Amino acid sequence: MDDAARADTFYAxxxxxxxxxxxxxxxDDYRAAVLKFVEMHANSELMGVLPxxxxxxxxxxxxxxxxxxxxxxxxxxxAQLLYRVAEDLGKSRExxxxxxxxxxxxxxxxxxxxxxxxxxxxxxxxxxDAAAIVSQQALRDSSYAPYARTMKKICWEESVHIMxxxxxxxxxxxxxxxxxxxxxxxxxxxxxxxxxMHGPPTNxxxxxxxxxxxxxxxxxxxxxxxxxIYVPRIRELGLVIPDPALAYDDEAGxxxxxxxxxDELRSVVTGxxxxxxxxxxxRRDARATTQWVRDAIIGPVGTAAA
Amino acid sequence: MSDLDTQTRDALAExxxxxxxxxxxxxxxxxEWTGIAPILEEDVAMSSVSQDEIGHAKALYExxxxxxxxxxxxxxxxxxxxxxxxxxxxxxxxxxxxxxxxRRFLYEHAxxxxxxxLAASSYEPLADLAVKMRRExxxxxxxxxxxxxxxxxxxxxxxxxxxxxxEALWPDAQAVFAPLAGEARLVAARILPESLEALRAxxxxxxxxxxxxxxxxxxPTAGSPEADxxxxxxDEFAWLHGEFTMVSGSEADATW
Numbered sequence: 001m002d003d004a005a006r007a008d009t010f011y012a013x014x015x016x017x018x019x020x021x022x023x024x025x026x027x028d029d030y031r032a033a034v035l036k037f038v039e040m041h042a043n044s045e046l047m048g049v050l051p052x053x054x055x056x057x058x059x060x061x062x063x064x065x066x067x068x069x070x071x072x073x074x075x076x077x078x079a080q081l082l083y084r085v086a087e088d089l090g091k092s093r094e095x096x097x098x099x100x101x102x103x104x105x106x107x108x109x110x111x112x113x114x115x116x117x118x119x120x121x122x123x124x125x126x127x128x129d130a131a132a133i134v135s136q137q138a139l140r141d142s143s144y145a146p147y148a149r150t151m152k153k154i155c156w157e158e159s160v161h162i163m164x165x166x167x168x169x170x171x172x173x174x175x176x177x178x179x180x181x182x183x184x185x186x187x188x189x190x191x192x193x194x195x196x197m198h199g200p201p202t203n204x205x206x207x208x209x210x211x212x213x214x215x216x217x218x219x220x221x222x223x224x225x226x227x228x229i230y231v232p233r234i235r236e237l238g239l240v241i242p243d244p245a246l247a248y249d250d251e252a253g254x255x256x257x258x259x260x261x262x263d264e265l266r267s268v269v270t271g272x273x274x275x276x277x278x279x280x281x282x283r284r285d286a287r288a289t290t291q292w293v294r295d296a297i298i299g300p301v302g303t304a305a306a
Numbered sequence: 307m308s309d310l311d312t313q314t315r316d317a318l319a320e321x322x323x324x325x326x327x328x329x330x331x332x333x334x335x336x337x338e339w340t341g342i343a344p345i346l347e348e349d350v351a352m353s354s355v356s357q358d359e360i361g362h363a364k365a366l367y368e369x370x371x372x373x374x375x376x377x378x379x380x381x382x383x384x385x386x387x388x389x390x391x392x393x394x395x396x397x398x399x400x401x402x403x404x405x406x407x408x409r410r411f412l413y414e415h416a417x418x419x420x421x422x423x424l425a426a427s428s429y430e431p432l433a434d435l436a437v438k439m440r441r442e443x444x445x446x447x448x449x450x451x452x453x454x455x456x457x458x459x460x461x462x463x464x465x466x467x468x469x470x471x472x473e474a475l476w477p478d479a480q481a482v483f484a485p486l487a488g489e490a491r492l493v494a495a496r497i498l499p500e501s502l503e504a505l506r507a508x509x510x511x512x513x514x515x516x517x518x519x520x521x522x523x524x525x526p527t528a529g530s531p532e533a534d535x536x537x538x539x540x541d542e543f544a545w546l547h548g549e550f551t552m553v554s555g556s557e558a559d560a561t562w
Contacts, residue, residue: 049340049341050341053340053341053342055553056337056338056340057334057337057338057546057549057550058549058550058552058553059550059553060383060553060554060562061379061382061383061554061562062360062363062364062367062378062379062382063364064562065333065337065360066357066360066361066364069337069340069353069356069357069360070353070357072340072341072353073340073349073350073353073354073357075341076340076341076346076349076350076353077350079346080346080347080349080350083346093346118553118562171561171562172562174561175560175561175562176557176560178557179557179560282342283342286342289402290342290343290344290403292463292464292467293344293345293403293457293460293464294344294345295460295461295463295464296456296457296460296461296463296464297345297456297460
């Protein structure tokens with residue numbers, strides 16, 4: 001069989017729900033697409049550490065301190081697992097980290113924004129993680145089997161984060177006027193990025209990630225699922241979602257909402273978000289100041305597998 | 307041992323507060339590595355360790371709160387900076403990786419010696435807790451002994467950073483065993499089965515042996531730790547205190 005015929009057979013296999021293992025033959029296009037997808041996910045877990053990390057020192061009770069440190073630790077652990085999945089596809093972790101801090105590869109839009117208050121920590125853990133878990137649950141069916149398996153573990157931990165986040169938010173909503181106001185303020189600021197998070201609707205006929213079942217659901221479907229589960233839960237706490245157009249359309253069977261600002265999304269994920277450069281600089285700096293440690297234990301980069 | 311007289315109870319409270327503050331403050335400093343440690347695997351491990359310390363601090367503050375009728379979070383977050391009683395070893399920021407490793411190495415062995423002794427405490431709740439804490443601390447000891455060796459044998463820069471950190475921290479490390487006002491009373495009641503000076507001698511022996519094994523010189527020790535070993539504070543700690551009370555102190559009597 002020549003490569004073109006092999007590729008046809010391969011794509012018929014994945015489109016039909018078949019799985020791919022790292023040692024299986026796969027077309028270069030598929031390999032590159034999975035790598036790009038997983039690498040961005042890994043980058044997002046690693047960069048997603050920073051908005052919350054800033055508040056680890058400020059967690060207001062012993063219990064919150066434990067929960068927050070544990071959550072951030074999980075994110076680092078997820079990054080580690082995902083970089084390992086990506087590495088098997090042919091790019092070293094070291095190269096991925098260098099590309100990330102050089103701004104050559106992307107990470108999710110929500111991690112480009114500032115964390116202004118303790119209420120933000122609650123909203124991030126509850127709703128950003130909720131929006132993430134909706135897509136991650138779908139990724140448990142990914143055609144790339146190691147990614148699907150990793151997602152199973154990650155989803156379980158994310159569900160713990162959501163409980164922590166909701167508990168932070170609930171406690172604040174049951175607190176003083178100022179505490180309640182801080183949650184509303186956080187929701188007002190995070191709603192836009194949350195609506196953009198799953199990306200603009202794509203054409204299912206041309207979205208290769210979807211056709212090859214690297215991801216199992218389209219962007220709009222994920223956003224709709226997120227809204228269906230979380231809009232009632234947000235309102236139940238007495239919070240007002242800052243979109244007057246948001247309503248469930250019974251006839252269409254879907255949520256209607258104000259068109260998210262897709263220009264903002266494009267601008268943010270290409271490194272022009274309010275905190276993009278500062279966070280990349282922070283990570284560059286952390287890499288540089290700990291380089292001597294990596295040199296000490298694994299030898300200078302280039303002389304050993306990093 | 308519910309029939310503690312007031313003075314013995316005060317002495318016990320002083321011991322518990324000292325230990326809890328050690329774990330709490332060190333747990334906070336090292337949690338700063340979460341997300342930015344030199345390698346991802348170590349990032350996860352260091353986070354675990356600092357969570358263990360906060361967990362131990364929580365258990366100790368709760369024991370103390372039960373004794374004094376106070377609240378654990380209030381003790382942990384509700385005091386002015388000068389009321390903390392951690393050893394001077396915990397007065398410093400995490401600095402670089404060598405500094406953090408050197409401090410953990412010195413502290414873990416001090417804590418191990420302290421917990422081994424307290425496992426035989428006549429105050430049962432403390433003895434039980436010491437046994438529980440030792441289980442986790444055993445892993446910490448192995449982990450940081452390994453890091454000490456890695457850095458000591460990791461080439462010139464690594465070795466010299468580590469040596470500098472050990473030298474800088476050495477005097478303040480003694481302060482983990484700084485005398486407590488009610489110590490004699492605790493020893494007499496066998497709440498503290500041995501004097502802090504006896505514990506320090508054992509610690510000194512252990513860390514000396516390990517430092518020498520990896521080719522690091524043991525800095526000279528200038529006699530017993532100073533009396534202010536648990537009361538002298540630094541600007542670095544004042545900064546940390548400002549951070550960890552920022553939210554909890556932002557609104558009086560709020561629940562978080």
